[in-house]
Amino acid sequence: MGHSKAQKTRTHKRIVSIASKRFREKGLAGFGIAELMKEAGLTVGGFYKHFDSRDDLVTEAVSSAFGGWKRRVDAAKTGEPSVSLAQLIDDYLSEAHRDHPGTGCAFSALAPEIARCDKSTRAVTSEQVRNDIQLIAGLLLGKDKRTARSKAILTFSALVGAMALARAVSDQALSREILNAVAELLKDSGLEHQ
């Protein structure tokens, strides 16, 4: 009990990190505060010294989930001068990503639920959608800016939709077919203009 300010900051980050993962796995209504705090090694009473409300946690955790995907792309980038669009597409539409939503893209795991959230969560989401569009547009070489931006939006939409569908179906062959078909066509359409 008690504990320092530095400790509180670490605790806060731990709570957000766990929530961010579990929200992507179980949905925004998938667990309660008591369960979350228990996983963080704490009890329910401490929660409201960290967050004004459960919605406040949702905003922070969704924001943190977006950061996770960005870090993954950034990390890949540091290895080489620039990550290729093909690499990003193959990584996104992998079975590993499909089977581990907790560490994956927050859009394919949560977009419709975010659409029902309060303004602050949706504002954070707008900002991240803009970032991701620019990130992908930057990987579409040899196009004028307008074309690259439109194509980036299509690519991003197809990635998010394909992953959501691949996870929703129970037929594993169909799930793989969706991932592969979209990956191949997006990579082709990216190359055809380079």
Added chain:
Amino acid sequence: MGHSKAQKTRTHKRIVSIASKRFREKGLAGFGIAELMKEAGLTVGGFYKHFDSRDDLVTEAVSSAFGGWKRRVDAAKTGEPSVSLAQLIDDYLSEAHRDHPGTGCAFSALAPEIARCDKSTRAVTSEQVRNDIQLIAGLLLGKDKRTARSKAILTFSALVGAMALARAVSDQALSREILNAVAELLKDSGLEHQ
């Protein structure tokens, strides 16, 4: 009270119809059985003579939601020999569809939540994904079957992803940009091979 078998069938359909709409609007955890039954003009106690469990209702209501979209396409079809892909794309990516999820496509409103449902709901979903892919493939004229199928999967994924993103962002200009960019590119790519 009491009531006939025919009356019960109508009541059952009314419950499923309301649930189907509200699930798309509020999510699969967005309301309780008491609230649902009240909107149907009934009380909570009668629910379990219609459904074994809440999950049972989810399966039926999700299935019914898929039917709604299909009927809309079928209705458009009866007007002319065949609906064009461009019409379907414009209809799907309209602001009207974005702003009325309750009567719209169940995938863009619920796919990630369906991914967390039981097998029966996901089996119904698999079947509907197959139907929608074939529907779109049939509208992609002048292609060999394999190509049409792949392109249909990409188109379907992009529609679902674009709508989910357009609803999730709070920035209305960005939301419109997503709908318009994806619609234009999908229509272009559909035509370019005809």
Added chain:
DNA sequence: ATTATCTATAGATCTATAGATAATGC
């Protein structure tokens, strides 16, 4: 003195069931 966390609980849900009531349908 302040505060990060704990225990305990209020008050509002939610799913599911039990038993009563009033209609259908043999």
Added chain:
DNA sequence: ATTATCTATAGATCTATAGATAATGC
């Protein structure tokens, strides 16, 4: 006699708060 619906409620949640405890930090 059967059954579709109702009222009432058990039992299990869930969010949020109150007050106690034990540490930090002036």
